[in-house]
Every structure is written in C-alpha cells, then in structure tokens.
Amino acid sequence: MATYPRTVPNILITGTPGVGKSTVSRLLAERIKFSWREVSKLAEEHNCLDEYDPEYQCPFLNEDKLLDIMEGMMTHGGNIVDYHGCDFFPERWFDGVFVIRTNNTVLYDRLTQRGYTGKKLEDNIQCEIFETLLEEAQASYKPEIVKELQNDTTEQLEANVNTIVEWIERWKEESL
Numbered sequence: 001m002a003t004y005p006r007t008v009p010n011i012l013i014t015g016t017p018g019v020g021k022s023t024v025s026r027l028l029a030e031r032i033k034f035s036w037r038e039v040s041k042l043a044e045e046h047n048c049l050d051e052y053d054p055e056y057q058c059p060f061l062n063e064d065k066l067l068d069i070m071e072g073m074m075t076h077g078g079n080i081v082d083y084h085g086c087d088f089f090p091e092r093w094f095d096g097v098f099v100i101r102t103n104n105t106v107l108y109d110r111l112t113q114r115g116y117t118g119k120k121l122e123d124n125i126q127c128e129i130f131e132t133l134l135e136e137a138q139a140s141y142k143p144e145i146v147k148e149l150q151n152d153t154t155e156q157l158e159a160n161v162n163t164i165v166e167w168i169e170r171w172k173e174e175s176l
C-alpha cells in the first residue's frame, strides 16, 4: 500500500535500453491519459545530468536532484515513469513495476539500428542476458508488484499494453 492515498496508481516501466519502454509508455499514455514521465528527458530538461562518463558513453545522472523534481509529480498518481534503472526511486512511489524484456537477437538488431556499437552495444546485450533490470526491480520492490512482460513482436506489444491497462483498472477497483 502507498504511504499516502492515491485513487489512481503510479507505474514504473523499466528494462534494458531498446526493449521497448518508450513505445509501451507512449501507447499506454494515449490509451489511459496518464502522464508519461521520460526520466532521461526530465533529467535533461531540469539539468540533472553531470559530466560525461567515458566508460558508459552517457552523462552521470544527479539522482537526488531528479528525485526532488519528480516528488511533487508523483503524489497524486496517474504517472507512467519510464527509465532503464529503478533502484534509486523511493519504493513508495510505485504501485506496479513492469519490467519489459526482449530476446537477445531482437534487442541486438534494435540497438544496432539505433547506432549502438562496441562496448555500449555489448554492455546492453549483457544487461538483458543477465536479467540485470529484473533483478534490480525484484530487489527494490515487493515481489507481488513486479511483473515481467516479453516484448519482441507487435502482437506482444499490443498484448502488453492491454495487460497494463487491465492491471490499472483492477488496481482502481480494489482501491475504492
């Protein structure tokens, strides 16, 4: 249960880059009129990115600053938070955590198309093979709120959006 009452849930969509978090989040936001919070964009817009990390070829995220900015957005529910990490958010923010998964060869093709090469490509494929985000989610949230969704095909994409919409409807009924 949330530490403060919400009549609509907050959900977290997480997983390795390229698994389809943004695609699922965008379709969901269109269907249910929740606010889609793209954490990478929020971090950029609110200057929460510190100097560039040459090893991972991306900037460091100033997590404390980002959390301060997001806190007010999360209070009343109705948020879809989309990010390739999940262990630094307050546990109380989320009612449902959906870990999007993709087959390695499918992910390889998607990331190559995105222009990823070398270490960055390998690290992200390994991240999916070792189920890093699934383990991070399971270690950070209660097991009953963490769900895995396979997202290789357009049929699965549609089914995943339906699954989350149905989950939200059930959550709302149960919290009345």
Ligand SMILES: Nc1ncnc2c1ncn2[C@@H]1O[C@H](COP(=O)(O)OP(=O)(O)O)[C@@H](O)[C@H]1O
Pocket (backbone or CB within 6 Å): 015, 016, 017, 018, 019, 020, 021, 022, 023, 024, 110, 151, 152, 153, 154, 155, 156, 157
């Ligand atoms: N279920 C799916 N079937 C086919 N292509 C998909 C599916 N989900 C996402 N994609 C495609 O994969 C690429 C990566 O998706 P994206 O949503 O940007 O991933 P993420 O936000 O996790 O980095 C995009 O080109 C997107 O159109």
